[in-house]
Each structure stands twice: as C-alpha cells, then as structure tokens.
Amino acid sequence: MFDKKIYIKRREQLKKKIKTGLILFPGNDEAPMNYADNTYKYRQDSTFLYYFGLDRAGLFAIIDADENKEIIFGDDFTVNDIVWMGKQPTIKQLAANVGVANISSLSQLESFIKKAISQGRKIHYVPQYRYDNMLKLENLLGINANAVNNYASIELIKAVADQRSIKSNEELKEIEKAIEISYVMQTTAMQLARNGMVEREIAGFIEGIALSMGNGLSFPTIFSKHGETLHNHSYNNILKNGDIVVNDSGVESFNHYSSDITRTFPVSGKFTQKQKEIYQIVLDAQLAAIKTAKPKITWRSVHLKSALVIAEGLKALGLMKGDMRTAVNEGAHALFYPHGLGHLLGLDVHDMENFGEQYTGYSTKILRSEQFGLKSLRYGKELMPGVVLTVEPGIYFIPELIHQWEAEKKFVKYINYNKVKNYIGFGGIRIEDDIVITSKGCRVLGVPIPKSIDGVEAMSSEKI
Known part of the structure; x- marks a missing residue:
C-alpha cells in the first residue's frame, strides 16, 4: 500500500472529472476452487486498488460526488474468523489507512444505493469482469447481470482510463x-x-x-x-x-x-x-x-x-x-x-x-x-x-x-x-x-x- 496521501489525491482528481452522482467501486470477493473454504489466490480489483488501496475481500467503496464524501462498506471479522485467520484490522482502521473518514456495514449498502436511485441520482461504475460482481450490481441496481456492462458509465471509464494511463x-x-x-x-x-x-x-x-x-x-x-x-x-x-x-x-x-x-x-x-x-x-x-x-x-x-x-x-x-x-x-x-x-x-x-x-x-x-x-x-x-x-x-x-x-x-x-x-x-x-x-x-x-x-x-x- 502507498501512503494514504496518494489515494486521497487520486480520488480528488477523479472527483474533478465526475462531479455528480455516485461512483461505485465493487471490491472482489474470494473465489472458491471446489468448495467455499478452498479458494483461489485472492486478487483485489485493480480499480479498487488504485483509488482505495485495500487488498482485502468483502469490501465495497463509494464516492458520493454530490456530497463530496467517500464511504467504505465492509464488516469486521468475527472471533470465529480470527480463530482461523489471526487478528485483523477493523474496517475503521483500514479506511483510515487510505484517508477515508466514513465507513458502514455491508448490510447498509443496498438501502444506500437504492435511496440514491429513488432520488434520480446518477450511478457510475466501470465494466465488470467477475460474475459475482455483476450479480451484486444486479441486486443493487435492478439491472440483469448479463446486461450490467451495457450500462457502465462511459464518462467514468474515460476519466479512470486517462488517470491510470499516466504512471507516477x-x-x-x-x-x-x-x-x-x-x-x-x-x-x-x-x-x-x-x-x-x-x-x-x-x-x-x-x-x-x-x-x-x-x-x-x-x-x-x-x-x-x-x-x-x-x-x-x-x-x-x-x-x-x-x-x-x-x-x-x-x-x-x-x-x-x-x-x-x-x-x-x-x-x-x-x-x-x-x-x-x-x-x-x-x-x-x-x-x-x-x-x-x-x-x-x-x-x-x-x-x-x-x-x-x-x-x-x-x-x-x-x-x-x-x-x-x-x-x-x-x-x-x-x-x-x-x-x-x-x-x-x-x-x-x-x-x-x-x-x-x-x-x-x-x-x-x-x-x-x-x-x-x-x-x-x-x-x-x-x-x-x-x-x-x-x-x-x-x-x-x-x-x-x-x-x-x-x-x-x-x-x-x-x-x-x-x-x-x-x-x-x-x-x-x-x-x-x-x-x-x-x-x-x-x-x-x-x-x-x-x-x-x-x-x-x-x-x-x-x-x-
């Protein structure tokens, strides 16, 4: 992970180009090889990494361009998880590491997005390549998973591509x-x-x-x-x-x-x-x-x-x-x-x-x-x-x-x-x-x- 100032700067640059609506960043989840607890090597989504830097499953991030606010959605590991994985940082700690002040549980994500849709706010996301993330967006946005990429934001694609193309x-x-x-x-x-x-x-x-x-x-x-x-x-x-x-x-x-x-x-x-x-x-x-x-x-x-x-x-x-x-x-x-x-x-x-x-x-x-x-x-x-x-x-x-x-x-x-x-x-x-x-x-x-x-x-x- 880079210094949090780098991620803050990247998000600020993006907000200068996308000035209205919600920008959605689905993080990748674990992918089972043959049963739920036997997974492929984990790899976080690259766009999520670019703007939020957190290399952990079970996260979703939003930039609210209208409110100039960023939120990371995720849940802390339970004691049962820690037994198998060891002590893990909390969502609050992870968010602070990349300069994000607002956190919320994953259970609040659906109502947050659906409220924005009911208000007629614009929703931005880039094309998805993981089918589980397409299904997430189907549930959140009411778009058939097979058609999710048809509604990806061209404005956001161009803004992210311009930014990520020039390497620091x-x-x-x-x-x-x-x-x-x-x-x-x-x-x-x-x-x-x-x-x-x-x-x-x-x-x-x-x-x-x-x-x-x-x-x-x-x-x-x-x-x-x-x-x-x-x-x-x-x-x-x-x-x-x-x-x-x-x-x-x-x-x-x-x-x-x-x-x-x-x-x-x-x-x-x-x-x-x-x-x-x-x-x-x-x-x-x-x-x-x-x-x-x-x-x-x-x-x-x-x-x-x-x-x-x-x-x-x-x-x-x-x-x-x-x-x-x-x-x-x-x-x-x-x-x-x-x-x-x-x-x-x-x-x-x-x-x-x-x-x-x-x-x-x-x-x-x-x-x-x-x-x-x-x-x-x-x-x-x-x-x-x-x-x-x-x-x-x-x-x-x-x-x-x-x-x-x-x-x-x-x-x-x-x-x-x-x-x-x-x-x-x-x-x-x-x-x-x-x-x-x-x-x-x-x-x-x-x-x-x-x-x-x-x-x-x-x-x-x-x-x-």
Whole structure:
C-alpha cells in the first residue's frame, strides 16, 4: 500500500472529472476452487486498488460526488474468523489507512444505493469482469447481470482510463521491482534448461521465484519450445539440444504492479545459424521500435515500423520479396508477425483491458484496424509521457497459417512460400521489454535482461 496521501489525491482528481452522482467501486470477493473454504489466490480489483488501496475481500467503496464524501462498506471479522485467520484490522482502521473518514456495514449498502436511485441520482461504475460482481450490481441496481456492462458509465471509464494511463514515479518504481524479479526468472530459466528436461520443470521453478520474491505471477507463464503458438500454456514438451524456448512471463510486485518480459533462448546455450538470423531480425525490430517511440506519434506507427524492419529482414533471407512498404501496408508480413507490438502495463498486465480497448487503446480519431495482425494491436493511439507499454515483436512459423495462405495464393507477390516451408518446425521468437514514454522518447524500465545473441548465449551456457 502507498501512503494514504496518494489515494486521497487520486480520488480528488477523479472527483474533478465526475462531479455528480455516485461512483461505485465493487471490491472482489474470494473465489472458491471446489468448495467455499478452498479458494483461489485472492486478487483485489485493480480499480479498487488504485483509488482505495485495500487488498482485502468483502469490501465495497463509494464516492458520493454530490456530497463530496467517500464511504467504505465492509464488516469486521468475527472471533470465529480470527480463530482461523489471526487478528485483523477493523474496517475503521483500514479506511483510515487510505484517508477515508466514513465507513458502514455491508448490510447498509443496498438501502444506500437504492435511496440514491429513488432520488434520480446518477450511478457510475466501470465494466465488470467477475460474475459475482455483476450479480451484486444486479441486486443493487435492478439491472440483469448479463446486461450490467451495457450500462457502465462511459464518462467514468474515460476519466479512470486517462488517470491510470499516466504512471507516477511511485508506480514506475513498483513496475521496476517486478522487473527485477523477472530478471531472476528469465536468467534462471536460461541456466536451468538442458537436454531432456520437461518444460514444466522450469515453468514451475520460475513460478516459485515469482511467489518467493513477489506476489506471484501477473499472468500464466508462456514457456514452450513451440513458440509459434502465441499463448502456449502447455508445459509437457521435452527439451532437446537444438530447440529454442520462448519464456513470456511476468510477476506482480507486492503492490500488484506487473512486469511482462519475454526472452527466447537456446536449450544448448548456442543458437544455430538459422536461429541467429531470425533472432537478429526480431531484436532489430524491437530496438527500432524502442528508438522510435516518443510523445505525439502514434503507437500504431511504431508497430508498423517494427513490422517493416521484420519484413525487410525476411526479404534479405529470401522469405519475402517485392516492395516491403507496400507489403506491410497490405498486411503480408502478418504471416510471420500476427500480433501487435505491445499493450498497456500497470496494475493489470493488460492494463484496464476490461474497460474496452476502444476507450484505453483507441479513440474517435484512431480506430482499430480490421486487417489480420494489425487488428490485434491493443493500443494504437498517440503516445504521452508517463504511458507504460510492452514492446514485443516476434517472428513465428505457424504451419496451419502457412498452408492456408499458400492454398489461397495469398500475397504470392510478397511471400516466397517454397522457402518459407523450409522453416516449418522452426517455432517462434519473441523479445519483450517494458518501456515508459518520456518527454523526449522512452526509457526501458528495470534492470537490463540479456537479449543480444552473445548475451543470451553466454547466460544460457552457464548451466546450474
């Protein structure tokens, strides 16, 4: 938890934009795995954390913009609870820790909100992603749970997204704490991997690092020698010398800020010549994107710059042909690079994605593309100082996609399918770092994690 002055300031800033009505902040409750007392690891809602900072189940908060009053609703633990959990702070103590003067029991929440509705007051809330919170709002607001998000406040979404998009120094420090742990996770994976190991042996070990040094994973780890599958959560493959492994993983700091780092490394400690050639193209694309990113240009243009570097590199290897600017404009490169350059990062690993990317990543002036590959760019709008993004270009050889495009004779003037088919079985390569936009450019956050060919080979050769 930050100093209470930070949460007070955040709420004051929000009240300057939302000047009337009630702003609702449903906190998350425990989620049972298979019976009520056996729950998944608890995670508080990120918007609740941003404004109220309390990492505890059973809470609901309201900002009454009309009365300039904030209330936290919750119940103190009973002695029966304390027997199992130990002594716990009271709701009054928790509220005081984040600068909130007013508290009430959860039993009073329904009557409080329904009275406001009867008075014709406006009710604001952001879209919900947990079904239990949708059911809470159904009960409180009289809106069918399946339709709750249809009535989310656009005014509030935009206000919160504007505020949360610009990271403070305190937030950047938290992200960098998470990246320090990612450094250990990434370098340990490189040093552990060896011929004959099963992927899960390493994936499980680095999850242990995330739990022992931080607040656990920020998302399920992608760790696979089949890097051509972008979100591969299966860890059952046996590693062999000659394989390359994609390790896309992240961790939460104790204040729930995320890292998201990807490295691709050789099991044997040495890339083959073919692997080096593709790896260097991806690295060149990432470095070009980092160099290009700065205020007042769009992230879409940075993405397209990375795509052009990839296309030119593949052309030099004979995999693509023709005019690469035209090829990228038409989307031919997406056979190899079918995703976006990166996404917002913060309290969520895909920050505020539940709000809808039309509000967080795009605008009325910059709309999401419908082109394959480019449509997967989660953030496209103009960059501003304080925005934190991932930079994660990649090259993948996806057999099913290659065969489909060749059968359809798609982009035959740009793609040399005969040569591309020689790379089936290669897998994929992705390299990812986290950046913050500065006044003149951008800064790569955190401690540098090896990513040059020499650096990755050196780390992967130091087996433990």
